[in-house]
Amino acid sequence: MLIAFIGDIHGRVFHTLALIETWQRRSGRKLDLVIQVGDLGAYPEPTESLLNEKYVELDAAELDFSRLVKAEADGKLADDLRYLRRHHVGPILFIRGNHEDFDWLDSQSCDIDQGTVPVDSFDLFHYVKDGTVLNYDGTRIAFLGGIETPKPKRKSIDPAAYERLLQCKPSDIDILITHDAPYGIGRSFHGQTQGSALLSKLIETIEPNYLIAGHYHHVIGPKACGRTTYLGLDVLVDLRDDGERRGVQPGSMAVLDTATKELQVVQDDWLAQLDKHFAFPIFMERLKQRDHRDRTRTE
Template identity: 25%
Template sequence: MFSSQTFFFAVVGDVHGHMHQMVSHLTAWEERSRRPLDFVLQVGDFEPHRHNADLATMAAPTKYRHLGDFAAYHQRRRRFPWPVYFIGGNHEPYGHLDLYPEGFALAPHCHYLGRSGVVELNGLRVAGLSGIHREATFCKSRPPLASMGDVSNKDFTFFNEEDVERVLALGRADVLLLHDWPSGIIPPEEAADFQGQRRGASHDLVGNAYARLLVDALQPRLVLCGHLHRRYAGTVQHPGGQRSLVRCLASVEQGAEAFAVFQCREGTLQEIAMWE
């Protein structure tokens, strides 16, 4: 049950280590709107690299490997103004994160939800699944962490059947955090918008069936995604009449399309304009 009090929370797309930019954008919104944020949810590719050793465990081409801003928060030279809860994407320092697969606090006000996890925030039940899908490894266990360096870093970026089953076992969620999109959310009339675009050769190939399975099973009020670096709003209609709003976000480097703010009030969940 939601808190009876009105509160606001923000959602952020792929950060890719640009924590200062994320904080600047959201604090500017608070100042303009004169509304405080209670917490922030983030949909993966947060890239909380503490140092170069973390960076070495990230799966990405060399040109995209940058230490980023997180060291300042880890060393407590800077502090997130609100609690931030994030899931893993496909460009994380899993050499560090997988030491705590059930989640942990990396720094003050910075919490990883784990490979699969749930947290209750002001009565809002938030579940998350880290990683992306690869069918060839879905039914297999990930390599042991001790093998990192001997196997590809990419092998640690995929979720598997066990991760999905753990999220299903949560029973319900008000909000579901995913990195990749659920399949089947793009109607045929919008196909042209996705033709040949990044990671989306065709609208019916966008997303994956296991993310969609979680949406259909948990029937959250709100599904939040990143990964494709584009903003998109959709809806999943469930057989019993329940609807899940789907909000996909761009990357922080792209600006305002990476952010959304929601208001919870008397049991309702509503997206509000960022620039009102």
């Protein structure tokens, strides 16, 4: 299997879709599965405080998830999304981070039968409930959202889901997907040790082959944590970069080939083309034109 992992996107679903399609086209390889590691920015109905948040003021793409879930009202956008899903992009699995509408995600999880549920009418993004273990072609993947906090909060790691995963035996899980990271992966600006002791205990107990996470907005690893290879992904777009060419970050995507066990962090120069001026309608128009030319050549 070829599995892609995407770091924190903070609402930028259209950048994410373009990233996946572009990687496939440039590499000539089709992804079997795409997983986003939390902080999707799942806010279907942005509140007044969110609308006035400084990062939203810097970049309106922070609200693109809301535009996606309401896209049926926009005929052109809806057609583009259906086309992309039908011809180029499979469902993207995501977990909760610490920046989501948790009440809304809870309402979605009520409809989960097999551990995932689509959250948009185009079948593009599927929410994965904490503690879920899925088997894809023999690769067993466990999911645990949230972050470790001193006191229980909505953004905290769910204790019941954590305990369920803690009961897994070594070799039960091939890949663990979390939002937070193991304890000791770095230090904050104020010198505090970063990471979660809970996740350190979890990987020491169940020993997954890989732990893929986000949250810290820079690439960490791949590095060995006991028998587990840990990779922390970069944020998709860094709003601290005020440059004219602010774009998709190298290291915000990685690809694992489960056959060869090669875990590759994507750092190609073309990522910068998905910059602050990225326009999804133009991207889709060019994609459809390329598809038309390709079909014409084969007829």
